[in-house]
Amino acid sequence: MPTRPEIRAFFDEPSKTVSYLVHDPVTREAAIIDPVLDYDPASGEVDTRSAAAILDEARRLGLTVIWTLETHVHADHLSGAPFIKARTGARIGIGEHVKDVQRIFRPVFNANDLDVEGGDFDRLFSDGDRLTLGGLEVEVLHTPGHTPADVSYRIGDVVFVGDTLFMPDYGTARADFPGGDARQLYQSIRRLLDLPSETRLFMCHDYKAPGRDHYAWETTVADQRRDSIHIRDGVSEDDFVAMRTTRDATLSAPKLLLPSIQVNIRAGRFPPAEANGVRYLMIPVKERQTGR
Secondary structure, eight states, X not given: OOOOOEEEEEXXXXXXXXXXXXXXXXXXXXXXXXXXXXXXXXXXXXXXHHHHHHHHHHHHTTOEEEEEEOSSOOSSSEEOHHHHHHHHOOEEEEETTHHHHHHHHTTTTTOTTOOTTXXXXXXXXXXXXXXXXXXXXEEEEEXXXXXXXXXXXXXXXXXXXXXXXXXXXXXXXXOOSXXXXXXXXXXXXXXXXXXXXXXXXXXXXXXXXXXXXXXXXXXXXXXXXXXXXXXXXXXOHHHHHHHHHHHHTTOOOOTTHHHHHHHHTTTTOOOOOOTTSOOOOOOOOOOOOOOO
């Protein structure tokens, strides 16, 4: 019987993000998926406590962390990948279409230091790529729609789906960010839901749906197909697109959108320091003309 991965989840309540420490119980090789760098937008201070907690657990378990895997360029938290790489040497991987996201946002932030061919990441994954984690095989599934670069990571009967799906009682990801597409999102989700019904799906976020008093991040293909409020069996592509488009028009931007994007397109690296030695995050100003 194939080895199954062992999984530890770490929930960051401020950003409602779930990071994962995944390892092969035989060889003890491990990957960290979607690590968070703590950031206070009011003070501009960053802290590594969330990523350090994952590394502490890895040390306690005697693990060797060889990969940091990003499911996409996150818009709601800064990535802790560089901190993990500095401490462990773990390579940073993301889907190859991060290049599309970099090209979209480089001019927005005047990020002239940015290599838009995937620079700063150690490996760009194509759909169907496979990598090893000890005796485990990790398959990369390109699941665009939320952003062009979204990927999911499948290890046997487990899939880490990033922001593509939420818990069945909360629904699905928004598709209105630049490069997002509701039809692509539907097709990506259906691809995931065509996997065996017992496949376990691990979310990147949870927001506690109305009526639920606890956070949750693990479900199954069967649960989603039966219970998802957005995309259970019987929901057509056109119906989903209409719902998603209408809903997205009512959503506000994530609180950490601007700092997150400009850091995460650099694989968690901050922009270069200015002449005074200080690193700055940019906030583009959009003027609206009202009246005459």
